[in-house]
Amino acid sequence: MLENKAKLLLKRLRYLIQRWVVAPLQPKSFRDEYQFFTQIKSMAYDDTAYKEALLRSRSHQVDKVLTFENFVARNGMLPGIKELLQEVLESQDHDDATVNWCRQVLAEYQERATGSRPVETTFDLLYDAESRRMLKSIIENRRSIRSFTQQPILKEDINEILASGLWAPTGCNRQMINYLVLDDKEDMKFCQKMAGETYPFPSEAPICVVILVDPRVYALPGHRHMAYLETGAAVQNMLLTARVLGIGGCWLxxxxAAPKHSEFLSRFKLQPWLLPVALVCFGYPAAVPKFPPYRKALSKCVYYPGK
Ligand SMILES: Cc1cc2nc3c(=O)[nH]c(=O)nc-3n(C[C@H](O)[C@H](O)[C@H](O)COP(=O)(O)O)c2cc1C
Incomplete structure (x- = not known):
């Protein structure tokens, strides 16, 4: 009890030192970021997107243990599972995909908790050597493209690219990625400048996508960088999908990133918590780099402890 109180006190003390001593000494962009996260942390949220993220992350805590042998013995009954079940069963206003997944996970948990189902041990889809070669080829033949034809991209292809970003991993399955899709030249120019790119090529592409993260669930200091990491994973998926469709892209x-950009938010009428983290332009390549930037040898960047 006393130990807990001391821990809480220390945590508060650390927060106060960060807030009033460390933060003001940081360069401006870090201060902006700190302020942004502090602000969003102190707000209360009642919207569906936020509630769904919480629902997914709580179900994830259940989903996570399902492939462990004897997970009940190892983890005990997960705290809050009954409440979660109740919430899912009552939820009417959440999107079907989230609720359906939560229902599946909870049903599996209940079945497994009684020991009635074995752990699955194989992937149901196995890839052959040709798939392996193709994957390597797609990864290695993706290039950053900075010169585009004006051939429009089919809506269906844009959607395929965007959807592939959503299949990237996200912290605790929270899925906080959002997109702002632009095809107006003035909007694209505006964003290219906001992003800090000095060359005009993004606004010469048929479309630009701003990756916005909703980091309300990542407001704790140790979690903030998840917003950036998730963006990276999503963008890589999008670039690879585009490559397969013959579409080039460049990640900017x-x-x-901290939204001191009130101008950006108000121009596109975005909610105040959305954080622009990357800009990706897409289009059919008018030119491709002559010399692919070869990668370092693996041996130069791998460390094995003790060797
Ligand atoms: C986080 C990140 C930021 C980037 N920012 C820019 C940018 O602002 N402008 C640009 O022209 N390219 C940008 N790039 C693309 C890199 O320059 C490019 O990936 C790198 O030179 C390797 O070339 P490749 O993508 O063709 O393999 C960025 C890439 C990453 C991963």
């Missing part, structure tokens, strides 16, 4: 870093 959104400098100083």
């Amino acid at each position: 870093f959104w400098q100083d």
Whole structure:
């Protein structure tokens, strides 16, 4: 009891030092970021997107243990599972995909908790040597493309690219990626400048996508970088999917991601918590780099402890 109180006190003390001593000493962009996350952390949320993220992350805590042998013995009954079940059963206003998944996970948990189902031990889809060669080829033949024809991209292809980003892993399955899809030249120019790219090529592409993260669930200091990591995983999926469709793309870093960009948010009428983290332009290539930037040898970047 006393130990818990001391821990809580220490945590508060660390927070106060961070807030009033460390943060003000940081360069401006870090201060902006700190302020942004502090603000979103202190707000209360009642919207569906936020509730669904919580629902997914709580179900994830259940889903996560399902492939462990003797998971009940190892983890005990997961705290809050009854409440979660109740919430899922009562949820009317959540999207079907989230609720259906939560229902499946909870049903599996209940069945497994009584020991009635064995753990699955194989992937149901096995890939052959040709698939392996193709995957390697797609990864290695993706290039950053910075010169585009004006051939429009089919809506169906854009959707395929965007959807592939959503299949990237996300922290605790929270799925906080959002997209702002632009095809207006002025909007694209505006975003290219906001992102900090000095060359005009993004606005010369048929479309640009701003990856926005909803980081409300990542407001704790140790979790914040998840927002950036998830964006990276999504963008890589999108670029690979585009490559397979014959579409080129370039990933642009959104400098100083913290939204001091009130102009950006108000131009596109976005909610205040959405954080622009990357800009990706897509189009059919008018030119491709002559010399692919070869990668370092594996032996130069692998460490094995003790060797
Ligand atoms: C996080 C990140 C930020 C990037 N930012 C920019 C950028 O602002 N402008 C740009 O032209 N390329 C940008 N790139 C693309 C890189 O320059 C490119 O991936 C790298 O030179 C390797 O070339 P490749 O993608 O053709 O393999 C970025 C890539 C990453 C992963």
